[in-house]
Amino acid sequence: MADQTRPTTREQCAEADRNDELAVLRDEFALPDGVIYLDGNSLGALPRAAVARAADVVTQEWGTDLIGSWNKNHWFELPLRIGEKIGRIIGGGAGECVATDTTSLNVFKALSAAIAIQQEDVPARRVIVSERENFPTDLYMAEGLIALLDRGYSLRLIDAPEDLADALADDVAVVMITQVNYRTGYLWDLADTTRLVHDAGALAVWDLCHSAGAVPVRVAADGADFAVGCTYKYLNGGPGSPAFIWVAERHLARATTPLSGWWGHKSPFAMSESYTAADGGRRFLVGTQPIISMATMEVGIDLHLSVDEQALRRKSLALTSLFIELVETRLAQHPLTLITPRDEQHRGSHVSFRHPEGFAVMKALIANGVIGDYREPEVLRFGITPMYVGFADVWDAVETLRRVLDDELWRDPEYQLRGAVT
Amino acid sequence: MADQTRPTTREQCAEADRNDELAVLRDEFALPDGVIYLDGNSLGALPRAAVARAADVVTQEWGTDLIGSWNKNHWFELPLRIGEKIGRIIGGGAGECVATDTTSLNVFKALSAAIAIQQEDVPARRVIVSERENFPTDLYMAEGLIALLDRGYSLRLIDAPEDLADALADDVAVVMITQVNYRTGYLWDLADTTRLVHDAGALAVWDLCHSAGAVPVRVAADGADFAVGCTYKYLNGGPGSPAFIWVAERHLARATTPLSGWWGHKSPFAMSESYTAADGGRRFLVGTQPIISMATMEVGIDLHLSVDEQALRRKSLALTSLFIELVETRLAQHPLTLITPRDEQHRGSHVSFRHPEGFAVMKALIANGVIGDYREPEVLRFGITPMYVGFADVWDAVETLRRVLDDELWRDPEYQLRGAVT
Numbered sequence A, B: 001m002a003d004q005t006r007p008t009t010r011e012q013c014a015e016a017d018r019n020d021e022l023a024v025l026r027d028e029f030a031l032p033d034g035v036i037y038l039d040g041n042s043l044g045a046l047p048r049a050a051v052a053r054a055a056d057v058v059t060q061e062w063g064t065d066l067i068g069s070w071n072k073n074h075w076f077e078l079p080l081r082i083g084e085k086i087g088r089i090i091g092g093g094a095g096e097c098v099a100t101d102t103t104s105l106n107v108f109k110a111l112s113a114a115i116a117i118q119q120e121d122v123p124a125r126r127v128i129v130s131e132r133e134n135f136p137t138d139l140y141m142a143e144g145l146i147a148l149l150d151r152g153y154s155l156r157l158i159d160a161p162e163d164l165a166d167a168l169a170d171d172v173a174v175v176m177i178t179q180v181n182y183r184t185g186y187l188w189d190l191a192d193t194t195r196l197v198h199d200a201g202a203l204a205v206w207d208l209c210h211s212a213g214a215v216p217v218r219v220a221a222d223g224a225d226f227a228v229g230c231t232y233k234y235l236n237g238g239p240g241s242p243a244f245i246w247v248a249e250r251h252l253a254r255a256t257t258p259l260s261g262w263w264g265h266k267s268p269f270a271m272s273e274s275y276t277a278a279d280g281g282r283r284f285l286v287g288t289q290p291i292i293s294m295a296t297m298e299v300g301i302d303l304h305l306s307v308d309e310q311a312l313r314r315k316s317l318a319l320t321s322l323f324i325e326l327v328e329t330r331l332a333q334h335p336l337t338l339i340t341p342r343d344e345q346h347r348g349s350h351v352s353f354r355h356p357e358g359f360a361v362m363k364a365l366i367a368n369g370v371i372g373d374y375r376e377p378e379v380l381r382f383g384i385t386p387m388y389v390g391f392a393d394v395w396d397a398v399e400t401l402r403r404v405l406d407d408e409l410w411r412d413p414e415y416q417l418r419g420a421v422t
Helices: A010-018 A023-028 A048-064 A066-072 A075-089 A103-121 A136-149 A161-167 A190-199 A280-284 A291-305 A309-330 A358-367 A391-406 B010-018 B023-028 B048-064 B066-072 B075-089 B103-121 B136-149 B161-167 B190-199 B280-284 B291-305 B309-330 B358-367 B391-406
Strands: A097-099 A127-131 A154-158 A172-178 A203-207 A226-229 A244-247 A350-354 A373-375 A379-383 B097-099 B127-131 B154-158 B172-178 B203-207 B226-229 B244-247 B350-354 B373-375 B379-383
Touching: A010 A391, A023 A048, A048 A066, A048 A291, A048 B048, A066 A075, A075 A097, A075 A244, A075 A280, A075 A291, A097 A280, A103 A136, A103 A172, A103 A203, A103 A226, A103 A244, A127 A136, A127 A161, A136 A154, A136 A172, A136 B136, A154 A161, A161 A190, A172 A190, A190 A203, A244 A280, A291 B291, A309 A350, A309 A391, A358 A373, A358 A379, A358 A391, B010 B391, B023 B048, B048 B066, B048 B291, B066 B075, B075 B097, B075 B244, B075 B280, B075 B291, B097 B280, B103 B136, B103 B172, B103 B203, B103 B226, B103 B244, B127 B136, B127 B161, B136 B154, B136 B172, B154 B161, B161 B190, B172 B190, B190 B203, B244 B280, B309 B350, B309 B391, B358 B373, B358 B379, B358 B391
Parallel strands: A127 A154, A127 A172, A172 A203, A203 A226, B127 B154, B127 B172, B172 B203, B203 B226
Antiparallel strands: A097 A244, A226 A244, A350 A379, A373 A379, B097 B244, B226 B244, B350 B379, B373 B379
């Protein structure tokens, strides 16, 4: 795709789809007819093979094999086995990543582990730096941890990526950043930023919710300390599928967790009276995991592992660039403001525009078969998932948006009603 | 069942099954042929209707309705709707119970909320009392919280229920007890114990893992402060289905949580920068829940709500009493020691015997079609789930155990190998 001229007609888009080596992946997903799905960054589509996997885990593994499934069907190993696969996707090493719980909880685990390490090494550092525009739950979890610790920790929020350097005073213990911003799609350079953080004496906790599976990530090679993220967006794990937490090998021995449940115990079935952490990332497991959701999610992870991530990235950028160009050329008369970086180095896999009537516009767009998302304030957000979105899809989506805006379909009072977007 | 003479032959057991008004419930479950399943206290059996529910949530709700399911199929409401139903099962009021996360995590939430309340009211109290024989993860979570707080909290463990009164000195903030012990099946009187705890100035956190769905529970009427528990045992929610947390109405306004994620925020989609707790039990939600597991689990909860719990309790006691009598009369020559209370007032819904070769015996028993469980040390544990276990099942299970012991089948070297029991 790299040296291909951007398509400027629908026919050229269809041609680009015919030439797309990744187009066959679309058949791996069960998407409804008549819908262009641009919300895979909120809930990834259903891999066809996940239907059989879910049925098997319910009927055979639960129903027939019953309690024996913990061993026979390796339920005990799922958080490790799937965590290992996610680790490969984000560039982590063996035993460093587990699939478990939710991103919010894993933020708590990563932050408290990072703080405990810094507490030993540089106890005077008591500031957590993050972005004001970070996904709120990351900030809320930090807030909860800070209040619980009750010993002078605080949160310092930056307003823009370029403010990070100034925020890195010698009181900073940890920097917690979401690599791709959920609203704007801004992509942080993980290597450069981590270097900056380390040079300032702090540790870097990365939230990869909108980057795992969306852009190539190399947590270990790029020096990250901790990473967390979800699996139900670009990894197509299913609604609310368990999240992940990764810990750099150099921290594994010292990375403790206050959420010290039996699944993270060195010998969970010895039923000993006190807690001894397991080796490796396994210590970040807490309690019994939701097996049906977890087993089903492995299908999406496996599918992702089978694909060339560089090719995915090239297609993602070609699609998001096309989307931006088509909106800006064909919908130029409408009050749409791009808030996603034009610079491909800083763009994740979604594109967002502000529109003063964004909420009603998105409802009208969805009613007309293009499923995007809405985020306060005024933001139309379009997830461009190269596994199942094509060039003609982008063309058609922009044309539908043009019709919604040209014909002012969004003025329908039904679309103005606040409440659910979808 | 109450005034019925205990059956003493297989024919009388079969007769008791024919007279059992609850026997029809067995057809609601998809249990494999040729197996007597006495491990429903570890993983409850599969309700037949859960197969279709799981398929629907995967194929229709995820695959076709996609992101719209959060509203259209009420995914957002599942933790509240199902929590409300569990609340009814354990005797809680509206808005006090949510279904979410794991028991371990909910222990952490309940303990930290209880401690925060006591910190305000009686700050000098810094001891958490629990049982040495509690399920270990409850102790581990307390340990993690205590270490994180790092301000003089400690755990005081009692060795037997009768030691509780002595342990309740004026330094005790919280008492955390599992109502039915996972190993012995000892059932605490929730009302009496809570009164004792309150009289001593402490708060009571109850773990209902082995009692929710197994014995009638009345958390609100009996004065409990907090309760947590799992749904994959007697509530038949499926492997690792999300747990629950209940908070007494009088504590709701003050019950804070350090695990302050966006799902517990008053306005999660306002994307505000700081955390404001939602009203009611909803504040104990943290992150996005595993929807496939959670939606599927509702089938087991609904099934339970359709049954008369007093009738279930009568049948449970008739079955566990029968099991004890048959083992003690027909297997008297074998070194089996009952560790479950004979007193029905203090017996949950499982029966445990120690046997010096317990591990190998259980493996041999499972190989011969009776699925029980093994717990260190030496404990043969039999979950008696009145929804799908009958009187003839108990007879046949004891006869199989007799054959395993009489014929010393457990001496087979294969059964001696430590590792997985099942």
